[in-house]
Amino acid sequence: MSKVPGWRVLCMAAVMLPAAFVVHASTPVIWKLAGHGDFIRGETRGVSITGKGRLTLSPFLDLVFESNEPLIWSLAADSRGNLYAGTGNDGKLYRIDPSGRSEVFFDAEELEIRSIVIDRSDRVYAATFPDGRIHRIDPDGTHAVFFDPARDGGMNGPEGEPGSDPDSDPEGGTGNGTGNGPGNGPSGDTNYIWSLALDAGGGLYAGTGEQGRVYRIDEDGGVHLLAELEEAHVMALAVDGSGRLIAGTEPGGRVYRISSAGAISVLHDSPYGEVNTLLVGEDGAVYAGALSGPRRGARGGRAGTAGASMPPPSTGAPDDPGGAPMLNAVQVTASAEAADRPSVGGFATGGSVVFRIELDGRVEEWWRSQTDVGLSLAIRGENELLIGTGSSGRLYSVRERGVGTLLNELQESQITALSPDASDGVVVATSNRGNLYRLRSTPVSEGEYESDVRDTRGMARWGRIRWESEQPPGTSVRLFARSGNTDSPDQTWSEWTGPYTDPAGEALVCPPARFLQWKAVLGTENEEAPTVSSVSASYLTRNNPPRVHAVTVYEPGVYLRDSAQGQVGQSTQTDLPPVIAAQVGGRGNGRGQSASSGSPTYRKGMRAVAVRASDPDGDGLSYEIYFRGEAEETWKLLESERRTPSYSWDSETFPDGEYVLRVVASDAPSNPPDQALEAELLSEPFLVDNTGPQVTRIDVADGQLSFMVRDGASPLYRVEYAIDGGDWRVVHPEDGVTDSETEAFEVALDGLESGEHTLAIRARDTANNTGTGKRVVTMP
Numbered sequence: 001m002s003k004v005p006g007w008r009v010l011c012m013a014a015v016m017l018p019a020a021f022v023v024h025a026s027t028p029v030i031w032k033l034a035g036h037g038d039f040i041r042g043e044t045r046g047v048s049i050t051g052k053g054r055l056t057l058s059p060f061l062d063l064v065f066e067s068n069e070p071l072i073w074s075l076a077a078d079s080r081g082n083l084y085a086g087t088g089n090d091g092k093l094y095r096i097d098p099s100g101r102s103e104v105f106f107d108a109e110e111l112e113i114r115s116i117v118i119d120r121s122d123r124v125y126a127a128t129f130p131d132g133r134i135h136r137i138d139p140d141g142t143h144a145v146f147f148d149p150a151r152d153g154g155m156n157g158p159e160g161e162p163g164s165d166p167d168s169d170p171e172g173g174t175g176n177g178t179g180n181g182p183g184n185g186p187s188g189d190t191n192y193i194w195s196l197a198l199d200a201g202g203g204l205y206a207g208t209g210e211q212g213r214v215y216r217i218d219e220d221g222g223v224h225l226l227a228e229l230e231e232a233h234v235m236a237l238a239v240d241g242s243g244r245l246i247a248g249t250e251p252g253g254r255v256y257r258i259s260s261a262g263a264i265s266v267l268h269d270s271p272y273g274e275v276n277t278l279l280v281g282e283d284g285a286v287y288a289g290a291l292s293g294p295r296r297g298a299r300g301g302r303a304g305t306a307g308a309s310m311p312p313p314s315t316g317a318p319d320d321p322g323g324a325p326m327l328n329a330v331q332v333t334a335s336a337e338a339a340d341r342p343s344v345g346g347f348a349t350g351g352s353v354v355f356r357i358e359l360d361g362r363v364e365e366w367w368r369s370q371t372d373v374g375l376s377l378a379i380r381g382e383n384e385l386l387i388g389t390g391s392s393g394r395l396y397s398v399r400e401r402g403v404g405t406l407l408n409e410l411q412e413s414q415i416t417a418l419s420p421d422a423s424d425g426v427v428v429a430t431s432n433r434g435n436l437y438r439l440r441s442t443p444v445s446e447g448e449y450e451s452d453v454r455d456t457r458g459m460a461r462w463g464r465i466r467w468e469s470e471q472p473p474g475t476s477v478r479l480f481a482r483s484g485n486t487d488s489p490d491q492t493w494s495e496w497t498g499p500y501t502d503p504a505g506e507a508l509v510c511p512p513a514r515f516l517q518w519k520a521v522l523g524t525e526n527e528e529a530p531t532v533s534s535v536s537a538s539y540l541t542r543n544n545p546p547r548v549h550a551v552t553v554y555e556p557g558v559y560l561r562d563s564a565q566g567q568v569g570q571s572t573q574t575d576l577p578p579v580i581a582a583q584v585g586g587r588g589n590g591r592g593q594s595a596s597s598g599s600p601t602y603r604k605g606m607r608a609v610a611v612r613a614s615d616p617d618g619d620g621l622s623y624e625i626y627f628r629g630e631a632e633e634t635w636k637l638l639e640s641e642r643r644t645p646s647y648s649w650d651s652e653t654f655p656d657g658e659y660v661l662r663v664v665a666s667d668a669p670s671n672p673p674d675q676a677l678e679a680e681l682l683s684e685p686f687l688v689d690n691t692g693p694q695v696t697r698i699d700v701a702d703g704q705l706s707f708m709v710r711d712g713a714s715p716l717y718r719v720e721y722a723i724d725g726g727d728w729r730v731v732h733p734e735d736g737v738t739d740s741e742t743e744a745f746e747v748a749l750d751g752l753e754s755g756e757h758t759l760a761i762r763a764r765d766t767a768n769n770t771g772t773g774k775r776v777v778t779m780p
Contacts, residue, residue, distance in 0.1 A: 027619070027670055028463055029541065031454050031516070034534035039449070044409045046447025047522060050531075051403030057443035057522050057529040058408045064427065065096045065436035072434040073114045073129075075417035075427060078122040078139075083419070083427060086113025086126055087434055093126055093137065096436065098422075106137045115196040117204070119219075125196055125204055132193035134206060134217070147206065147215070149190035152223040197237035197245065199260075205245055207234030214247060214258060226262050229254075238278040238286070246286055248275030255288045255357065268355060268363050277354075279377040279385075286357040287366065287385060289374040354387060356401070367398045378418035380426050380439070388415025393430065395439075410437075443529045450519045453487060456541050457616065462508035463538030465518060469503055475530040476523040477503070481537070483513035508537065545677035546621055546665045550612040553661060553686045555580045556767040559606035559648035561599065576602060577717045577766045604768065605690060607651040609683065611663050619670035621645070623663060630658040630685070643669070654688045656713055661686075689713040693763040695773025700759070705747040707761060707773065714765040715739050721747060722760045752779045 033039060035053035048058045067087055074086035081098040084105065091108035093116070110128035117125050124137040125146060136146035145151075195207035204217040205226070212229040214237070231249035238246045245258040246267070253270040255278070270290050277289035352374040356366040367374075367387060376388035380397075386407075387396040393410035412430035419427045421438065428437040462483070469477045479500040484493030496519070500506040510516065518537060522530050554560075557580055576584065584602045600608070613621055623642040626635040638661070639647050661683040668676035693711040700706075709719055716738050720728040733743035761773040 027540075028538045029456070030536055030538050032534060032536040033451060040406065041452040043450045044406065044447070045449075046408075046444040047449040047520075048408070049406040049449075051398075051400075051405045053533065055449050055520060055522065055532040057447050057524060060440040060442050060444050061408055061410070061428065061437040062440060063435065064100060064438050065094070065102050067092075067094060067102075067434040067436075069434040071112070071416070071431040072429040072436070073112055073416055073431070074116040074126075075419040075429040075436070076116045076118045076124070077419055077421050077427070078118045078124075079120075080122065081422040082122075083421070083436065084116055084118065084124055085417075085429060085434075085436060086116045088112030088129075091128060093124070105141060106135065106143055108135060114194060117196045117198045119198055119202055119204075125198075127193040127196050127206065129192060132191060132208060134193060134196070134204070146221065147204075147217050147223060149193075149208065149215075192233065194233060194235050195237040197239050199239045199243050199245075201243075205237055205239075207237045207247055209233035209250075212249065214245065227256075227258050227264055229256060229264070235274060235276045236278040236288075238280050240280045240286065241284050246278050246280065248278050248288055248290075250274040250276075253290055255286065255355075267357050267361070270353075270355065272353065277374060277377045279379065281379055281383060281385075283383070284359045287377055288355045288357060289377060289387070290353050290355065291373060292351040292353050292368070292370075352389070354385070354398070364401055366401055367396065367404050368402075369396075369404075372396075375414055375416050376418045376429075378420060378426050380420070381424075386418055386426060386439075388418050388428065390414030390416075390431075395428065408439075442527050443524060445525075446521065446523045448519055448521050449532075451517055451535070453489070454516045454537075455487065456514055456516065456539055458541040458544055459512055459514060460516070460539040460541045461512045462510050462516065463540065464505040465500055465508050465535070465537045466505040467503045467520070467532055467535040469530055469532045471530045472528040474525040475528055476521075477501075477530050477532055478521045478523075479518055479535070480521065481508050481510050481516065481518040483510035483516050485514050487515060489517060541617060543619075543667065543671055543675055543677055544616045546613055546615040546619070546667050546679045548611065548613045548663060548665050548679050548681035551661060551663045551681050551683040552610045552612075553683050554600060554608040554610070555583050556651070556687075556689065557602045557604050557606055558583045558600050559603055559608045560610070560646045561601060577764070577768055579766060580768060605650055605652040606648055607686075607688070608646065608648040609661055609663070611645040611665065613645060613665045613679070615667055615670075617667070617670075619667035621665050621667060622669055623647075623665055626662040626664070627654075627659050628662070629655075635662055651688050652690050654690075656689050656691055658685045658687055660684075687713060687767070689765070689767040689769060692769035692771035693765050694771050695761045695763055698759070698761065698773050698775040700749065700775065700777045703749050703752075705745075705749055705759060705775075707745050707775075708742065709745065709761075709763045709771070710742045711763075711765045711769075711771075712741070714767045714769070715741055716743055717764050717766045717768075719743070719745060719761070719763045721762070723749075723752070724758055725760075728762065749779075754779050 036049060036051060039049045039053060039055060046058050048056050050056060067085065069087040071088040072085045073088055076084050083096040085094045089111050091110045091113055092104050093106040093113055094102055095105035096102045106126065108128045110131050112129040113126045114129045115127040122139045126135045126137065132149060133145050134147040135143055137143040190208045190211055190213055192209040193206050194209060197205045202219045206215045210232050212231040212234055213225060214227045214234055216224045216226045229249060231252050231254065233250040234247050235250050236248035240246060243260055247256040247258060251273050253272040253275050254266055255268040255275055257265050257267050268288065272290040273293050274291045275288050276291060279287040281287065351370040353365060354367040354374055356364050372389035372392060372394050374387050374389055378386045380386055385398045391413050393412045393415060394406055395408040395415055397405040397407045410430060412435060413432035414430060415428055416431045417429035421427050426439045428439055465479055465481060467479060471477055480496040480498035482494045482496050486492060494511050497509045516537065518535060520532055584600045611623060615621055623645060625639040625647055627638050628635050662680060664678055664680040666676050666678045691712060693709050693716060696708045698707040709716060719738055720730050722728050731745055731747055732738060733745050756776060756778050759775045759777060763771050
């Protein structure tokens with residue numbers, strides 16, 4: 001077997017662009033799919049997706065039986081190789097002999113046959129739905145009602161013996177449901193029989209709802225209530241190697257173990273609402289499938305026996321992995337009302353989980369799907385767990401924890417039952433439509449995998465397609481591709497182009513378009529199968545212009561340390577005007593803030609602009625910044641070819657007045673000069689004010705200081721005075737609020753001693769410019 005090389009050096013010439021009819025981006029995009037998570041989003045027909053993330057040919061599925069029924073709920077095989085399939089919605093039981101000949105073996109009055117088991121004498125026990133009964137059908141077709149809860153539900157106790165004591169029960173547990181003699185059974189209806197199981201001695205067990213009862217029915221028809229659980233429905237049953245019964249329930253999602261004497265213990269208390277499938281492996285481990293929705297409500301308050309209490313959940317379970325909320329069941333039958341039935345009354349949607357419960361009680365999450373619902377389990381070969389799912393008809397194989405292989409994806413919606421057959425194979429039962437297949441170990445001769453659709457988010461031209469594969473002799477891998485301008489392929493898409501047969505790369509010949517899809521066709525002439533581990537395709541999109549969303553000019557004195565010209569020292573001023581303090585991180589409260597790279601800080605005279613821009617192609621951007629004063633016509637360049645979306649400059653080189661900035665963003669860093677595109681945006685007008693307020697008309701008369709403060713551009717922010725070099729004292733204007741460009745002030749000079757005094761006045765505006773005034777007075 002030789003390994004075929006995949007992606008090598010990206011060859012730009014291979015893109016083979018003709019003379020430019022549109023401007024295209026210069027950087028190609030490589031769309032690569034590799035691994036299980038990528039491939040599972042596509043569609044398979046005769047192709048498996050391994051747990052290691054490789055595409056290969058699926059095992060062959062041989063069609064055994066077409067029932068022409070919508071549903072096959074149950075499946076079993078007898079010792080002679082006959083298969084039995086229980087169907088809905090007409091309640092027919094089919095028998096298919098080894099030659100493939102089929103017949104209606106039994107026709108029930110009820111709508112569905114939900115569970116079947118076959119004893120050592122090849123007698124079939126069939127549980128019907130919705131009026132739960134168990135019918136026994138002999139090999140010659142003779143049949144009779146073997147168990148009817150309405151008729152037999154009172155026959156509960158094994159010869160009137162009391163429930164066993166856990167201390168005397170060799171299986172351990174907390175009690176049983178057999179503490180009543182004949183005729184003294186618990187009251188309440190048993191409406192549904194969800195599950196059946198047989199032990200090695202021929203004893204038949206029935207899991208029922210809505211009272212959570214488990215019955216044991218002897219071969220001679222004797223009925224015993226083995227246990228009544230604190231759950232409404234017993235959805236699944238299995239018997240382990242020691243003859244103990246395993247039960248899965250709803251709505252609490254528990255896995256119970258019930259001894260032959262009826263002692264109950266909890267193997268696993270899952271965080272989910274329903275355990276719907278059970279299987280005991282050859283090593284004794286229990287596999288339990290749960291629907292990954294939360295519990296639908298509190299468990300019922302019924303006790304397992306009079307005076308018995310349930311034990312705490314067993315330890316060793318993993319932490320709750322969570323899960324999507326349980327969605328409404330999709331009812332596919334025409335049967336009874338669904339108000340209190342579990343979701344398996346139809347087919348649930350959402351995801352599911354399979355747990356593995358070891359003999360020592362340790363619980364591991366073995367498999368999980370966010371979308372596929374586990375409906376059936378089987379073991380094939382040595383510890384290969386098969387999981388049948390809906391609603392995409394997928395069959396999974398799990399050999400080790402957390403590594404699931406998608407073996408097959410059938411055209412039917414659900415895989416509702418799996419059963420080993422006499423030839424060491426597995427028979428697969430489906431619903432919507434009701435068919436039977438036999439799973440072979442040899443691969444199909446050809447299979448297809450279709451990728452999901454790639455949205456390039458613009459008109460694209462295609463480069464090369466490459467893949468990594470292993471191709472044993474006699475096998476082949478061919479790729480095809482198509483393109484279109486709708487998000488799902490339709491008649492407007494191109495035909496499939498190809499085949500592409502060189503994994504090292506071939507030029508795609510699809511027409512330019514927005515969307516691309518590829519498919520891989522795998523083939524074999526023998527029992528070997530090729531594998532594909534990755535597929536990559538390159539493309540160039542039409543170059544789209546950048547977008548400038550916002551241009552923000554900061555308040556006077558605010559600058560961004562990583563965008564300032566040269567080295568600008570940091571001011572230690574802490575009493576900034578509020579509008580400025582708000583942008584530099586709270587300086588207005590006097591606490592200050594240490595500047596870090598890119599964070600706004602303060603320095604008198606500085607100004608800063610920040611740009612918010614994007615490019616739909618992901619191209620790098622550069623910026624040119626222009627300014628223009630009020631009543632000016634020509635834009636002057638302030639900064640060019642800037643690679644960061646911010647810039648700070650010394651505004652003291654600008655005369656006072658109003659200005660506007662024009663920011664031009666270009667994708668030139670990622671495109672040839674003749675193909676670069678631009679976008680621009682103007683800032684809001686902003687004021688440059690570097691001139692402080694003027695203090696005028698300073699006068700002292702009759703012990704009163706009066707003066708005027710006038711600013712030519714900005715409102716006043718704070719005015720203070722000091723006497724003889726003392727502390728500054730805030731003074732308010734005559735109108736009470738310092739908020740205008742011109743304000744008048746009066747201050748009473750009470751308590752001044754006679755003689756000469758120096759009066760100083762300091763005024764600041766909202767741009768943090770300062771003006772001062774002085775007056776020397778002599779007090780009498």
